[in-house]
Amino acid sequence: SYELTQPPSVSMSPGQTARITCSGDGLPNHYVYWYQQKPGQAPVLVIYKDRERPSGIPERFSGSSSGTRVTLTISGVQADDEADYYCQSADNSGTWVFGGGTKLTVL
């Protein structure tokens, strides 16, 4: 089955730039979407179509793509950004797939 690979954890100090990667062989063909999930809450969409930001999402969240890897960048990390982040995409059979998730810790 198709898999998206994320690092399990990333740690940053406030004000630094956090980069969370998501890798998958099918990413050149399919868009990637990113979700933020805080404990006890439903996920929230923070990036769609690789790099688009929904209304209400701070400008410090951005996305980029290159080949089989996409990156979620959080510039000037704040304590409130501490959460789990999931990438999501699709395989060629119409199945939607999530990455394993990355826990962002703000030190």
Added chain:
Amino acid sequence: QVQLQESGPGLVKTSETLSLTCTVSGGSISSDSWNWIRQPAGKGLEWIGRIYTSGITHYSPSLKSRITVSLDMAKNQFSLSLSPVTAADTAVYYCARGLTSQKYSDGWYRSNYFDLWGRGTLVTVSS
């Protein structure tokens, strides 16, 4: 504004049927797709299945033999049925609205992203 709310039993016996309903309020259910996603405690998200307003469904290959997703447009609801269940099906179940986007590479490739989610409901499977 559009809101989603899951409802259904919080406890299901092993080998029986898990049934959940998602009610869409504040708007019409006539959007791209309606999805179910689950998350076992302490683990990641797993997409389960979706239904389009046309009635077309698509299920996760790992659950395809046990799952049915249906739509009741008159009630602005869609539902999940999973049977038979085991302890491995214990999870928080989310319903979510899926919006379609298409990317051109060597052809057009379609995918959904989830812009609206319910708050989730915990379903425990136990004997």
